[in-house]
Amino acid sequence: MEIYNDGTRLLVTLIYQLFYWYTTVKVKFNAQTAPFIRERKWHPSQEIEEHQDGSLTLSLESSGLNNLKRWILGYGSGAVALEPPELVELVRNEIKKMTNCY
Numbered sequence: 001m002e003i004y005n006d007g008t009r010l011l012v013t014l015i016y017q018l019f020y021w022y023t024t025v026k027v028k029f030n031a032q033t034a035p036f037i038r039e040r041k042w043h044p045s046q047e048i049e050e051h052q053d054g055s056l057t058l059s060l061e062s063s064g065l066n067n068l069k070r071w072i073l074g075y076g077s078g079a080v081a082l083e084p085p086e087l088v089e090l091v092r093n094e095i096k097k098m099t100n101c102y
Helices: 008-019 034-038 065-073 085-099
Strands: 023-029 047-050 056-062 079-083
Touching: 023 034, 023 065, 034 056, 056 065, 065 079, 065 085, 079 085
Parallel strands: none
Antiparallel strands: 023 056, 023 079, 047 056
16 A cells, blocks of 8 residues: 555545445345345345245445445345344344334
């Protein structure tokens, strides 16, 4: 990595690594929801694994687990977070909070 005299490039790189770590995310979509996932490219790193029952598993690299949590919840029971465990826990906790509202 090239470091400028004032160290700005190093600082920007360190900040990026601190706040923008990437992890593999896996979400399973049921057969009813899968067509909506197949119809577009959601992320440059995405990979789709098709299942015999018409469902699919979407894998991608992401740093924004909170954004993904909201996206997954938008599909209701049609989407299940599989990985990473932190995302599964975020979704689980949000659902628990939601059940207290109704």
